[in-house]
Amino acid sequence: MKIRDIEFDHPWQTTPTRLIQFGLEFLEEYTKYHDKLVAFLLIDVGIESLFKIYLSLDKEVTKSKVSYEKRQKAIKGSFYLLVETVKESTADQIDNDIFEEVKYYHKIRNKLYHQGDGVLPSKINLRKYGEISKNLLKELLNVDLFPSGEFGDNLEEINEQMAQTMYAGQVAENLNKLRHDLSGIVGCLRPEWVKRSFVDQVHSIWEEFPDDIDDDPRVWELNNLKRDPKFNKLLNREIEDSWFIKESVHDIHFLYLALVLQQIGKIDDKELENYVSAGLFSESRSSQVYIMRDGLYQWRREEFEGEREEITNDLIKWMESVQQKIEDLLDSKISCQEE
Secondary structure (H helix, E strand, O other), X not given: OOOOOOOOOOHHHHHHHHHHHHHHHHHHHXXXXXXXXXXXXXXXXXHHHHHHHHXXXXXXXXXXXXXXXXXXXXXXXXXXXXXXXXXXXXXOOOOHHHHHHHHHHHHHHHHHHHHOOOOOOOHHHHHHHHHHHHHHHHHHHOOOOOOOOOOHHHHHHHHHHHHOOHHHHHHHHHHHHHXXXXXXXXXXXXXXXXXXXXXXXXXXHHHHOOOOOOOOHHHHHHHHHHHHHHHHHHHOOOOOOHHHHHHHHHOHHHHHHHHHHHHHOOOOHHHHHHHHHHHHHHOOOOOOEEEEEOOEEEEEOXXXXXXXXXXXXXXXXXXXXXXXXXXXXXXXXXXXHHO
């Protein structure tokens, strides 16, 4: 999806539209690690800009019943006040639940923006926030980014996918919490591993030698031969397990988990497989279950509603058990507690 040219009817439509357009383009076409983060942040700042511009317009344009003084206070105030004032101004126009979702996704944005520990928004959250931004732009400033025949024809399909990804969303939410906790404990055990410079070096290896499930096995082997020595040089190790290296550069929290497991006893392959399964499952959609069993990827194209619920519960229980291990490990590290 490329940004299309729009002839704006009014100058105040330009800034929020462009921000949201760029965010949606990153959402649809991201190929690098940082693109998901950029997409989410652009969409969020686009919505904030949209709200502020909407409240700054004359009542004759917006038909708002909220006083000028109150609207000005919201523009200069917190994001929460901004959302609540727009909600009040559009009480007869937009469902209140939309604004609750905006506040929810803005909280995710705050974690991504301020913590900077490598945690990324899920595809589900990205698509949902993108859809909300597009609809708000249409409702508040009368800008239709994707009229019928362009992107809008796929809206029902996207909505259906979102409605059916509840289980994947639950796993994704718990997985983000686990990743946050892993970053925290590794910040104590190996401070250099959570530095932005190290994280970027690890991800650059994946960007240079990525693997796709549809690639020819010969491509995988060639990537392994090139990827493994770079990773070992970075860590000053002699790791011979190409699968371990591939997963580590694909998601640095996999490496963090391995370090935690090593600290509490030994690196258990089943625990590592569970982590990969959680990541794959959190990205899956209703008509396919993409999980890992015994070190092998399994791609299944059927409806497994009952099994999906069972898989979700199992993965969440496993993640909770790992979080408990992290807490126990943290309790044993006096230096970490003091920090």
